Amino acid sequence: MAGELSLSRARLEAPFVRKVEELSGQNPYACYQCGKCAAGCLFAEHMDLLPNQVIRLLQLGDEAVLQAKAPWVCASCLACTVRCPKGVDIARIMEALRQMALRQGLSPVQFHLDREYPQIALVGAYRKVTP
Template sequence: MADQVRLSKVALSADFARRVEELSGQSPYRCYQCGKCGAGCPFAEYMDLLPSQVLRLVQIGDERVLDAGAPWSCASCLACEVRCPRGVDIAKVMEAVRLLSLRKGRTPFAVDEAASRRLPQIALVGITRKMTP
């Protein structure tokens, strides 16, 4: 492995892709980049990367995806999951990316105390669970 050719200046890690695969139970390599997930995603317009681009970065083992905002705009609504022609449960991949990001000590945002006084608790339980590594 010592003579591997680097095609990118970014360090890529097959281990990272494998870790996402383990944690999500989904093979990122099934994705053939058709983009149907992002086309139907109600949150794509709020994302810095399309869901298919998140998948792509995972496929090539690019850990910069851990700093992306897109997984935090995903509400696990599963619109992509029911539509993916390759049967990839993309929401599970998004969850794995969120968890790995949290486990590296990243905090995506804080829920405002004053605002949370008026929110239904199921919203708070939902967001708290999503922010628990």
């Protein structure tokens, strides 16, 4: 994710961001980077990008966000969503990013079914890889 970032109108109007808006029904530009979502996310320490950083990359039109692991770590618990003072449903944005990554073959998810898992864990995991 690190590196030089040059902004342009085309970048800020990137079609992939419009697609995320369409799939999630959310406006990432409503976010003002207060960080309350990240502060309340129980899974943040396992993410490569914090929830607010995911939103920031979207605002900047940086398609590298589709390769982030954070949306796959996200458990759709909605803690961020209820904390957001701007009403941004981050969980829905994470879901949209997973869908788009799946469609582009960018899913980092691998299943290792060499041991028994609780059924709910398998249901949750398979739900993520169903576009």
